[in-house]
Every structure is written in C-alpha cells, then in structure tokens.
Amino acid sequence: xxxxxxxxxxxxxxxxxxxxxxxxxxxxxxxxxxxxxxxxxxxxxxxxxxxxxxxxxxxxxxxxxxxxxxxxxx
Amino acid sequence: xxxxxxxxxxxxxxxxxxxxxxxxxxxxxxxxxxxxxxxxxxxxxxxxxxxxxxxxxxxxxxxxxxxxxxxxxxxxxxxxxxxxxxxxxxxxxxxxxxxxxxxxxxxxxxxxxxxxxxxxxxxxxxxxxxxxxxxxxxxxxxxxxxxxxxxxxxxxxxxxxxxxxxxxxxxxxxxxxxxxxxxxxxxxxxxxxxxxxxxxxxxxxxxxxxxxxxxxxxxxxxxxxxxxxxxxxxxxxxxxxxxxxxxxxxxxxxxxxxxxxxxxxxxxxxxxxxxxxxxxxxxxxxxxxxxxxxxxxxxxxxxxxxxxxxxxxxxxxxxxxxxxxxxxxxxxxxxxxxxxxxxxxxxxxxxxxxxxxxxxxxxxxxxxxxxxxxxxxxxxxxxxxxxxxxxxxxxxxxxxxxxxxxxxxxxxxxxxxxxxxxxxxxxxxxxxxxxxxxxxxxxxxxxxxxxxxxxxxxxxxxxxxxxxxxxxxxxxxxxxxxxxxxxxxxxxxxx
Numbered sequence: 040x041x042x043x044x045x046x047x048x049x050x051x052x053x054x055x056x057x058x059x060x061x062x063x064x065x066x067x068x069x070x071x072x073x074x075x076x077x078x079x080x081x082x083x084x085x086x087x088x089x090x091x092x093x094x095x096x097x098x099x100x101x102x103x104x105x106x107x108x109x110x111x112x113x
Numbered sequence: 114x115x116x117x118x119x120x121x122x123x124x125x126x127x128x129x130x131x132x133x134x135x136x137x138x139x140x141x142x143x144x145x146x147x148x149x150x151x152x153x154x155x156x157x158x159x160x161x162x163x164x165x166x167x168x169x170x171x172x173x174x175x176x177x178x179x180x181x182x183x184x185x186x187x188x189x190x191x192x193x194x195x196x197x198x199x200x201x202x203x204x205x206x207x208x209x210x211x212x213x214x215x216x217x218x219x220x221x222x223x224x225x226x227x228x229x230x231x232x233x234x235x236x237x238x239x240x241x242x243x244x245x246x247x248x249x250x251x252x253x254x255x256x257x258x259x260x261x262x263x264x265x266x267x268x269x270x271x272x273x274x275x276x277x278x279x280x281x282x283x284x285x286x287x288x289x290x291x292x293x294x295x296x297x298x299x300x301x302x303x304x305x306x307x308x309x310x311x312x313x314x315x316x317x318x319x320x321x322x323x324x325x326x327x328x329x330x331x332x333x334x335x336x337x338x339x340x341x342x343x344x345x346x347x348x349x350x351x352x353x354x355x356x357x358x359x360x361x362x363x364x365x366x367x368x369x370x371x372x373x374x375x376x377x378x379x380x381x382x383x384x385x386x387x388x389x390x391x392x393x394x395x396x397x398x399x400x401x402x403x404x405x406x407x408x409x410x411x412x413x414x415x416x417x418x419x420x421x422x423x424x425x426x427x428x429x430x431x432x433x434x435x436x437x438x439x440x441x442x443x444x445x446x447x448x449x450x451x452x453x454x455x456x457x458x459x460x461x462x463x464x465x466x467x468x469x470x471x472x473x474x475x476x477x478x479x480x481x482x483x484x485x486x487x488x489x490x491x492x493x494x495x496x497x498x499x500x501x502x503x504x505x506x507x508x509x510x511x512x513x514x515x516x517x518x519x520x521x522x523x524x525x526x527x528x529x530x531x532x533x534x535x536x537x538x539x540x541x542x543x544x545x546x547x548x549x550x551x552x553x554x555x556x557x558x559x560x561x562x563x564x565x566x567x568x569x570x571x572x573x574x575x576x577x578x579x580x581x582x583x584x585x586x587x588x589x590x591x592x593x594x595x596x597x598x599x600x601x602x603x604x605x606x607x608x
Contacts, residue, residue: 067394074276074398078302081280082498089288090506099510106507110491112288113499 214260338392414473447522451477505540514545557596
C-alpha cells in the first residue's frame with residue numbers, strides 16, 4: 040500500500056466516515072442485545088406458566104411432579 | 114488438477130458411483146494455469162489403493178476424466194463404505210453419509226414412515242408442518258428424495274408474528290412431543306430434532322425447523338429471511354415424495370426460491386447456502402445462543418466417556434470430603450466425566466451430578482449402577498434459563514442442606530453464563546450448606562475449553578450473587594504445573 044493510500048485510509052478512519060462506521064458497529068451490537076431479550080422473555084414466560092403456577096398450589100406432590108415434568112421437557 | 118473458466122458442477126465417481134461433487138471455480142484455487150481442488154478431509158482416509166476414477170459434468174454427464182487411478186501404496190481396491198459395508202457419499206455438510214442414491218426404495222421406506230409419523234405428531238400438537246429444504250426440493254423437483262442428500266427435514270410457519278410467541282410455541286411443541294414419548298434435542302429456540310424409532314429398532318433423527326412471517330418477510334430457521342406472502346404457505350397443499358402424498362406450502366416453488374435462489378430447478382449436489390449476513394444476524398439474535406460450547410464439549414467427551422478419568426480422587430474432591438460430614442447431599446455442577454462424583458458416592462455421599470453433556474459420564478453412570486452407588490447424572494444447560502430455573506427449583510425444594518461443588522466450571526464459561534452458575538448454586542443452597550469452587554485463576558499454558566478467571570472477579574461475582582466467601586486460597590495445580598487454582602468455600606448470605 041502506498042504512502043498516499045495509507046494517509047487516505049488514516050484520514051477516513053479517524054474522520055467522520057470512521058466515526059460513523061464505529062457508530063454503526065455500536066448500533067448493530069445494541070440491536071443484537073435487544074433481539075436476545077426475546078429468548079429470555081420467552082423462557083421466563085415458560086417458567087412462570089409451567090413452574091410458578093403449580094407452585095402456588097402449595098401441594099408438595101403436585102410441585103414435585105410439575106418440576107420433574109418440566110425438566111423432562113426442557 | 115483441472116482446467117476451465119466456467120463454473121460448473123462436477124461429480125467425482127469411484128467405480129462408477131458418485132461420491133463427491135464440487136464447483137469447478139468456487140471450490141478450487143488457481144496455480145500455474147490450472148485449477149486445483151483439495152480432496153475433502155472426510156474422504157482422504159479412504160484414498161489408499163486403486164480404483165476406476167471418473168470426473169463428469171453433473172448436468173450433461175460429459176466425461177472429463179476416466180481412468181484407473183492409484184492412490185497411496187495399497188494394492189487393494191478402494192471401497193468407500195462404512196464399517197457395515199454400506200456405501201457412503203459426501204453430504205451437504207462435507208461428512209461421509211449414506212446418501213439416498215446408495216439406497217433402494219425398500220431402504221428409504223422407514224424414513225418415509227418416520228416423516229409421516231412426525232408430521233402426524235406435529236399436527237396433533239396443532240402445527241401444520243411440511244417437508245422442508247432438501248426434502249421439499251426433492252419432492253417438488255423430482256418427486257423423490259435427492260440422491261446426494263442424507264437426511265430429511267421438516268418445517269412449519271407459525272401463526273404468531275412475534276419471536277417471543279414463536280419461541281413459546283416451540284417450547285410447548287417440544288413438551289407435547291416429549292409427553293408423547295419422543296426424545297427431543299433442541300438446536301435453537303425454534304428448531305429441534307425428533308428421534309423416531311424405526312421398525313428395525315434403529316433411531317432416526319428428523320430435524321424440525323420453525324419459522325414465522327413478520328411484516329411481509331418469512332424467517333425460517335436456519336437459512337431463510339425473504340420477502341414473502343402468507344398465501345404462499347397457507348392453506349397448505351400437497352406434494353408427492355417417493356409415491357407418498359405429503360403436505361406442502363400452498364406455493365412450494367416460492368419457498369424453494371427463498372431457500373435455494375432462482376436456480377433451485379437446476380440440480381446442484383455441491384450446493385452451499387449463501388445466506389445474507391443480515392438474515393444470520395436476525396436468526397442468531399432471536400433464536401440462537403443456548404448451545405454455545407456444546408459441540409466442543411461433546412467432541413471432548415466423545416473419546417473419553419466410556420472410561421473413568423485417571424488420578425482420582427482429585428485433590429479438590431478430597432478437600433471437600435475433609436470439610437464435610439458423611440453422608441452429605443452433594444450437588445456436582447459441571448460434573449464432566451463424574452470421576453469425583455463416583456469417588457464421593459463411594460465415600461457414602463448422596464451425589465447428583467449435572468452437566469451440559471450428561472453422556473460425557475457414561476462410564477461413571479455404569480460404575481454407579483454396577484456398584485449400587487447413590488449417584489445420578491442429569492442435564493443442566495447454564496446457557497438456558499429454563500434449565501437453570503428448572504434445576505434450581507428442584508434443588509431448592511429438596512430437603513436439607515447441600516454441598517454444592519463446581520470443579521473448573523467458572524473458568525469454562527463466560528461472565529454471562531457464570532451468572533447462571535451462581536444462580537443455580539444459590540437456589541441449591543436455599544436450605545443451607547456450602548459452595549465449593551475450584552477455578553483456574555492464572556499461570557500455566559492456554560487450553561482449549563477453559564481459561565483463567567482472576568480471583569478478584571470470582572470474589573466480586575459471588576458477592577453480587579449474595580454469597581459470602583468463608584475460605585479462599587490459591588494452590589498449585591498438581592496435574593498442570595505452573596497453573597494456579599483458586600479454591601473457595603462460600604455460603605449464601607451468612608457472615
């Protein structure tokens with residue numbers, strides 16, 4: 040790579056284009072973090088529906104059965 | 114070594130049987146005016162001996178090369194077969210497999226029975242599934258299984274439009290199939306494998322890929338993200354595969370175009386998906402991440418699971434035993450091959466081991482059964498909250514204090530997964546007891562599956578998770594010189 044090419048590259052990476060590139064990377068990472076919340080939310084909803092609701096019965100046998108059944112299906 | 118400037122698909126045959134296909138330009142490199150193609154790694158072990166080798170253009174059948182050929186030094190004829198003598202070919206993943214072109218109609222009948230069975234089970238669970246990917250391609254294009262394919266795929270498009278609802282539906286589907294007696298292996302939040310037992314007792318896994326429509330786009334695990342109309346899927350129509358009528362998308366050609374591009378009608382045994390990065394990013398972000406590290410650990414255990422580890426008990430297990438009364442209720446998180454778990458059970462403790470890959474401890478489980486030890490090994494996936502909270506709930510409800518041990522687990526996972534480790538340990542100690550940790554904290558050579566985590570990081574994370582460290586020391590690892598191991602004992606919220 041010639042000195043000129045290197046200088047142009049340096050100017051681009053440290054100027055507005057470089058800053059925008061960095062900003063896009065950050066935004067992509069942030070979008071991905073938000074996407075990952077879908078799975079977490081679905082998992083929590085599943086746990087509430089399948090485990091927490093049977094727990095409310097305070098019937099130990101029913102709770103044990105619900106936990107065993109749940110673990111078999113995960 | 115070949116020559117040419119047009120990218121065409123070439124078949125490689127041994128004794129007249131196709132074993133491998135490749136694209137002339139895409140899969141080769143140019144050197145000294147010729148194209149050089151590397152033999153696939155999975156084929157190389159077979160290449161020692163003589164054979165009639167031919168290279169033909171896939172579409173026209175034009176012969177490019179056909180001659181007796183010698184590989185290596187063996188005087189034997191090359192036979193590309195498995196241990197049972199069954200013919201093998203290279204499948205789309207580059208693995209040696211019993212591709213369909215090596216099988217008779219009688220031999221593929223059990224697969225078609227399995228497809229029928231799983232489609233029926235999915236329908237009973239309220240899901241309108243259909244053959245997908247190569248299976249749909251074969252049905253629509255040729256009315257039969259594709260010769261160079263080796264498995265069958267099913268797919269469905271959810272009626273839901275939000276990833277959360279689509280995932281919850283997949284969880285419910287898994288429960289329904291599991292309750293119906295099928296073994297399910299989950300690949301991602303909306304894709305899994307269903308094991309079907311065939312008439313001869315062998316087990317076949319069928320992959321089921323979930324999908325959904327959202328704002329005019331179809332996303333189907335694990336390669337599709339295209340502009341799409343609901344009417345191209347529903348109401349389902351039918352297609353014919355090997356003489357059997359099966360459900361299919363309303364306009365299957367549109368789905369095949371989304372899967373394979375506009376050239377789907379032209380056979381391509383060397384096809385590689387070129388899924389856009391934006392589709393992968395979406396599918397990864399929404400649905401993947403719960404199997405991170407699993408394949409590497411499965412590979413690690415694959416050659417070790419039938420033997421107990423050497424050098425038992427570990428110094429760590431002896432330290433734990435010296436601190437606790439017998440019998441104790443021991444919970445071994447990340448038990449691996451469960452060698453220490455066997456030793457602790459032999460000392461009279463009641464031991465439950467948990468691991469990402471429970472089959473890694475087959476030898477230990479056999480020893481426990483043979484010796485009548487109080488040891489069982491169960492599944493725990495620290496990447497999956499359902500597993501963490503399910504196991505944690507079970508442990509929290511088990512009466513009496515527990516001794517929770519985690520030997521080189523905190524140093525085998527990342528910071529986010531360690532939070533799950535602390536959570537499940539904390540839940541296991543709801544009725545009292547202690548947590549014992551053995552963690553690589555520094556020094557030594559780098560390793561593939563574990564990495565050092567500074568002691569101060571472990572201390573900080575334990576404090577944040579509500580633990581109080583009661584004992585800590587750094588010792589030299591006896592099995593790996595130079596490696597320093599942090600040993601900690603902690604309790605939940607007790608000073």
